[in-house]
Amino acid sequence: MKKEDLKALLADMSLQEKADQMMQLMGLFYLDDAEGVLTGPARELGVGEEDFWMTGSILGTYGAEQLMAIQKKYMEKQPHHIPMLFMMDVIHGLKTVFPMPLAQGATFEPELSGRCAQAAAREAAVSGLHVTFSPMVDLVRDARWGRVMESTGEDPYLNGLFAKAQVEGFQGDDIGKPYKVCSCVKHFAAYGGAWAGRDYNTVELTEHTLREFYLPPYKAAIDAGVGMVMTSFNTVNGIPASTNRWLMRDILRDEMGFDGVLISDFSAILETVAHGNSADEADAAKKALEAGVDIDMMTSVYAANLCRLVEEGKVSEALIDESVMRILELKNKLGLFENPYKDANPEEEKTVILCDEHRKLAKEAAGKCFVLLKNDGLLPVDMSKKVAFVGPYTNCKEIISSWAVTGDVNACVSIEEAAREVFDLTRTTFHQGCQMLDNDYHLTGFGNLGESVPGKLSEEEQKKMFEEAVEAAKKADLVIMPIGEHFLQTGEAASRAMIDVPEIQMNLFREVSKVNENIVVVLFNGRPLDLRELSKTAKAVLDVWLPGTEGGHAIVDALTGKINPSGKLPMSFPYCVGQVPVHYNEYSTGRPNLEGMQERFKSKYIDIPNAPLYPFGYGLSYTDFEISPVTLSGDVVTDVQPIRACVTVKNTGKVEGTEVIQLYIQDVAASVVRPVKELKRFEKVKLCPGEEKKAEFIIDEEMLRFLRADGTVGSEEGKFRVWIGNSSNTKNEAVFSYQK
Ligand code: GLC
Numbered sequence: 001m002k003k004e005d006l007k008a009l010l011a012d013m014s015l016q017e018k019a020d021q022m023m024q025l026m027g028l029f030y031l032d033d034a035e036g037v038l039t040g041p042a043r044e045l046g047v048g049e050e051d052f053w054m055t056g057s058i059l060g061t062y063g064a065e066q067l068m069a070i071q072k073k074y075m076e077k078q079p080h081h082i083p084m085l086f087m088m089d090v091i092h093g094l095k096t097v098f099p100m101p102l103a104q105g106a107t108f109e110p111e112l113s114g115r116c117a118q119a120a121a122r123e124a125a126v127s128g129l130h131v132t133f134s135p136m137v138d139l140v141r142d143a144r145w146g147r148v149m150e151s152t153g154e155d156p157y158l159n160g161l162f163a164k165a166q167v168e169g170f171q172g173d174d175i176g177k178p179y180k181v182c183s184c185v186k187h188f189a190a191y192g193g194a195w196a197g198r199d200y201n202t203v204e205l206t207e208h209t210l211r212e213f214y215l216p217p218y219k220a221a222i223d224a225g226v227g228m229v230m231t232s233f234n235t236v237n238g239i240p241a242s243t244n245r246w247l248m249r250d251i252l253r254d255e256m257g258f259d260g261v262l263i264s265d266f267s268a269i270l271e272t273v274a275h276g277n278s279a280d281e282a283d284a285a286k287k288a289l290e291a292g293v294d295i296d297m298m299t300s301v302y303a304a305n306l307c308r309l310v311e312e313g314k315v316s317e318a319l320i321d322e323s324v325m326r327i328l329e330l331k332n333k334l335g336l337f338e339n340p341y342k343d344a345n346p347e348e349e350k351t352v353i354l355c356d357e358h359r360k361l362a363k364e365a366a367g368k369c370f371v372l373l374k375n376d377g378l379l380p381v382d383m384s385k386k387v388a389f390v391g392p393y394t395n396c397k398e399i400i401s402s403w404a405v406t407g408d409v410n411a412c413v414s415i416e417e418a419a420r421e422v423f424d425l426t427r428t429t430f431h432q433g434c435q436m437l438d439n440d441y442h443l444t445g446f447g448n449l450g451e452s453v454p455g456k457l458s459e460e461e462q463k464k465m466f467e468e469a470v471e472a473a474k475k476a477d478l479v480i481m482p483i484g485e486h487f488l489q490t491g492e493a494a495s496r497a498m499i500d501v502p503e504i505q506m507n508l509f510r511e512v513s514k515v516n517e518n519i520v521v522v523l524f525n526g527r528p529l530d531l532r533e534l535s536k537t538a539k540a541v542l543d544v545w546l547p548g549t550e551g552g553h554a555i556v557d558a559l560t561g562k563i564n565p566s567g568k569l570p571m572s573f574p575y576c577v578g579q580v581p582v583h584y585n586e587y588s589t590g591r592p593n594l595e596g597m598q599e600r601f602k603s604k605y606i607d608i609p610n611a612p613l614y615p616f617g618y619g620l621s622y623t624d625f626e627i628s629p630v631t632l633s634g635d636v637v638t639d640v641q642p643i644r645a646c647v648t649v650k651n652t653g654k655v656e657g658t659e660v661i662q663l664y665i666q667d668v669a670a671s672v673v674r675p676v677k678e679l680k681r682f683e684k685v686k687l688c689p690g691e692e693k694k695a696e697f698i699i700d701e702e703m704l705r706f707l708r709a710d711g712t713v714g715s716e717e718g719k720f721r722v723w724i725g726n727s728s729n730t731k732n733e734a735v736f737s738y739q740k
Contacts, residue, residue, distance in 0.1 A: 001337040006328050009080060010321060017079055018324045019306040020054035023047075024263070024297045027061025027086065030070045046300040053077035055303075056327055057085035057295060059133075062094070062406060064344040067128030071340050083331055083340035087131040087184070089405055091150060092116065094123035096358035096549050097400040097407040100526065101136065101162075103369035103545035105152030105570030106619070108660045108682055110165035113152075116365055117169025119358045122179040126352045128344035130334050131182040133230060135166040137217035138187055141581035143574060144197025146494030149401055149526035149546070151192060153570030154583040154616060155679050156213050160220035167224040175227055176335040178343055185221035187232030187265055189247055190214040194234060197580065199495045203234040208672065210236070211707050213585075219256050227330060228261045231293060233268050240272045243287035253292060261326050263295040264288065270299040281305055286315050294323035354411055359550055366547040366554035371567035372620040373531070376539040378478060378520050380561025380622060385477035386427040389419065390469045390512055392436040392505060393482030393524050399551040401526060402491030413552035415482050415522065422556050429476070433469035434508045435462065436486045441502070443488050466508060474515035480559065481509060481538070482522040487546055490526020499529050499577045506533070513537045522555060528573040531613060543567070564622045566658035566684070568727070573614040579605070584616035584728040585675035592676075617662050617679070617728040623653030623689065627661070630724045630734040637720075637738045642700035645734065647724045649695055651687035658686040659726055661695040666721040671709035677728055695724070704738050 001009075010018070025047065029037045038049050047055075053074060061067065067086050075081045092098045098116040107113070117134075124132055137159050140148040152162040163185065170183035190210055194201040205214065218229070229252060231242040241247055242264045252258050269288040270281060278284035285305035288296070296302040309315040334342060352358075372379070381387065393399070395416040400407040416430045439456055457465070473479045483505045489496060500506065501523075513519055520540040523529070535541055542565060544555050557563045574582045593604035595611075604610050626649070633644040649659055663681040667674040681697045699722065704715040717739050725732045 001332050006325065006332060009082070010325055010328065013080060013324070015307045015310060015317065015320070016050070017054050018320050020051050020303050021056035021082070021324050021327050022295055022306070022320070023051065023055050023300060023303040024057045024059055024087070024295050025055050026298065027058040027070070030058060030074065031061065031066060046304045051300070051303045054079070055084070057087055059087045059297065061086070062088050062124070062127045062129050064126060064128045064346040064349050068341050068344050075340060082328070083336040085131060085331060085336075086129050087133065088124065088129050089134065089403060090120050090124045090129065090132040091134045091136065091403040092401070093120045093362070093404060093548065094127060094406050095353045095408055095411065096120075096123060096362050097404040098362050098365045099369040099548045100149045100401040100403070100546045101152050102149045102526070102570060103547060104365065105158060105162060106371050106545070106567035107365065107368040108158070108568050108684060109368060110161040112365055112368060113162050114165035114169035115361060117166040119361055121170045121181045123353050123358070124181050125179045125343035126345050126348040128341070129181055130336070130342060131184055131228060132170055133184045133186060134170065135163055135183065135221065136186050137163040137221060138190070138192035139214050139217065140192040140571060141583040142194070142197035143499050143528040143571070143580055144495050144497060144577065145192065145194055146199060146490050146496070146526070147192070147492055148528070148571060149490045150403055154572060155570070155585065156216040157679050158570060159217035163217045163221040164224040167221050167226045171225060171227065175333055182227035182330065182334065183221070184228035184230050184263065185218055185226045186230035188218055188229050188252060189232060189241060190236055191232035191234050197495050199493050200233045203236055205237065207237070208707060215251070222256050222258045226260065227333065228263055229258055231262065231264045231268055233265050233271065235275060240268070240275045240277050242268045242293055243272045243277055243284065243291050245291045248291040248293065259326070261294045261330050262292055264293050264297045266297050267299045269293060269296050269301050282309060285309060289315055289319050289323070292323070294326050354549070362548050363550035363554050366544075366551050367557055367563045369545055369547065369567050370554070370558050370565045371543040371569055372565040372622075373541040373543055373614055374535055374538065375620055375622070378518055378540045379542065379559065381478065381480070381520070381559050383424065383560065386475070387423060387478050387480060388472045388476035389416065389428070389430045389480045389482065390433045390473050391481040391483040391508065392432050392434060393484060393522065394430050394432055396436070398487050399524065399546055400487070400548055401546045402487050402494070404548070407549070412549050415552045415555050418552035418556040422560060429472050431469035431472050432465060434466055434504050436505070437502050438504050466511070469508065470511050470515060473512040476516060478518045478520065479512055479516050480520045480522060481512065482524065483509065484524030485526055485529070487526065497577070499527060499574070501529060501534060509534060509537070520559070522559070528571055530576050531573060532576065535613065561622060561655065564655055564657045565619065566621060566660065568617050568619040568660045569614055570616070572612040572616050575608050575611070575613045579608060579612065582612050585678055587673045588676050611729070615727055615729045617660070617726070619660070621653075621657040621659065623651055623655045623657035625657070625659045625687070625726065626650045626652045627725060627732060630722060630732055632722070632734050632736055635736045637699055637701060637704070637736060639701050639740055642698050643736060644696055645699055645722050645724060646694055646696045647732070648692055649685050649687065650692035651689050654689055656686070656688050658684055660684050662725060662728070662730070663697045664723045664728060664730070665699070665703065667704065667706065667716070668719040668721060670706065670716050670718065672707070674706060677723065679728070697724070699736065701738065
């Protein structure tokens with residue numbers, strides 16, 4: 001449709017029709033018995049029949065046939081036959097589920113995430129969807145927060161690269177093209193800064209921190225052309241994001257140049273009343289509209305109040321027109337006025353979903369996200385040994401995250417299924433050993449999901465299973481223990497004050513370690529965990545996160561050495577929860593407790609170290625790499641003269657491997673304090689045994705820019721340190737200076 005036709009359409013719409021375009025309801029309301037819905041949940045929401053059939057978009061329903069049926073019926077009733085938008089949380093895969101985003105961050109391969117997003121878009125599009133609420137790019141520093149699993153980690157530069165790659169993967173260069181969906185970056189802004197890691201909690205950041213650390217990844221998504229932004233639940237410096245005009249109009253729209261659709265998070269506009277910012281729903285509608293929020297997700301605050309507010313002269317209809325035009329333009333970009341069904345195709349669904357190509361990609365992505373945290377030589381497994389798999393993840397197919405809401409666990413490959421294809425079954429046994437969680441573990445409000453916690457066996461059944469597993473461990477040469485968090489312990493509304501592997505599993509681990517010292521832990525987790533005890537006792541620890549549909553195959557390939565782990569931590573693993581929040585790019589303080597210092601009056605704990613158990617950027621390999629000292633092509637960077645920083649990387653081990661060479665800098669003295677280290681570049685280097693390669697990075701003036709004390713962004717003259725290594729705690733350092 002041409003722009004002038006959109007304008008004519010808008011001009012012909014009634015005020016209520018426009019307000020209803022700004023409402024989003026659950027897709028299940030439109031599935032079949034609309035009558036029952038109208039007298040039930042819709043009425044509870046204050047949505048009348050007329051509004052119901054003029055709602056602009058729905059969320060949470062997918063499937064070509066049912067969305068085509070909804071669209072057909074809806075458009076017959078909609079006064080101008082405007083097509084509905086269909087949206088869904090396709091966070092890391094629709095049916096073919098890729099590793100959870102934090103695991104994808106561990107690949108340090110944004111391009112791979114882009115390919116996963118592209119495949120996810122294809123499955124979503126043929127299933128009738130138009131928009132995905134992904135990527136989530138919230139910077140995370142607090143392992144207690146359940147949604148760290150949805151982010152790509154603690155570094156703004158790394159998160160920005162992943163944000164760009166995922167937006168481009170979902171959208172391509174034109175969302176109107178086949179198999180593309182509109183991407184929605186979230187949650188704007190700084191949702192990951194929730195106080196004490198408690199979900200939905202207050203966020204208190206200086207504007208400086210907000211701009212330096214939290215905003216860049218959203219900006220990267222916007223620069224990549226993201227079609228939609230979602231507000232966050234939290235306040236930003238005292239004002240809820242959904243009614244925060246400074247954040248949404250001054251920053252998002254004016255500064256960052258975002259001109260797409262801004263959608264609230266689920267009931268987030270209404271929740272500004274609970275926040276204590278809006279006096280009532282009408283006040284919330286007014287404030288959110290003035291902040292530029294275009295769609296009210298899953299309440300009737302807009303639909304039930306905007307018309308009256310206009311009639312009372314309390315809001316301008318022009319603001320409504322502005323929002324509705326953005327919604328119509330998005331529908332137009334998707335081509336829905338010409339083809340309201342876009343790529344929905346029941347036949348293609350059968351061939352595209354979970355196709356071999358997507359499974360192959362899922363396996364590649366899984367294999368590249370694993371982080372080898374410890375290996376005292378037990379890995380790769382000696383296949384001549386007698387092996388016992390002992391742990392609740394041995395034969396568990398629930399290896400997709402709680403944000404794989406459309407995923408099919410039955411399509412997942414468990415470790416046992418994959419191992420049975422490869423290991424010699426005359427000397428390999430499989431034992432669950434214990435339940436994932438205690439019977440009395442409380443998963444509040446998960447309803448029947450809570451019942452999905454595997455196990456719920458009687459005490460005597462559990463005792464029998466436990467003893468049998470320990471006995472098997474005793475007889476084995478090697479015990480592989482697939483253990484970790486239950487997937488429902490991570491994700492939304494799943495903050496944890498203790499970040500341990502569930503105690504019931506640690507008991508199994510302790511009993512096994514009494515009878516067999518050769519333990520390999522295969523760790524499933526949605527967040528950094530407290531691994532002090534486990535890492536001390538186990539001889540090897542491979543972090544596989546929640547690896548997705550092909551997790552079992554990839555894990556067995558890693559255990560047997562068919563693939564060599566190359567993942568690097570995208571988020572620090574704290575020494576213990578008392579150290580949280582902990583992140584590598586911290587400030588020095590005036591009393592830095594430098595390594596080896598034994599002084600009292602330093603910034604430190606008296607009972608634990610300052611350093612995390614495993615730092616950002618850390619990950620081992622089955623081979624060894626030697627990285628030469630940093631050489632610089634010069635020791636002064638000017639506005640016109642960059643320098644080159646180089647190292648030579650050599651594979652000094654016996655097997656092929658991939659190393660992630662990381663470049664960090666420190667601005668030693670500046671008008672505002674600068675992080676002790678900042679990741680600025682990285683390169684993945686794949687080498688055969690004995691092979692070596694030069695890794696070269698350009699350091700130019702642009703790399704040195706930051707938000708200065710006067711509020712401008714730029715560089716400042718002075719001394720800089722540069723490190724190049726295979727982890728954020730590398731000591732491989734050189735010094736240079738910047739002069740204008
Ligand atoms: C949830 C989440 C958001 C998601 C939305 C729709 O509460 O915060 O990330 O996209 O609701 O499901």
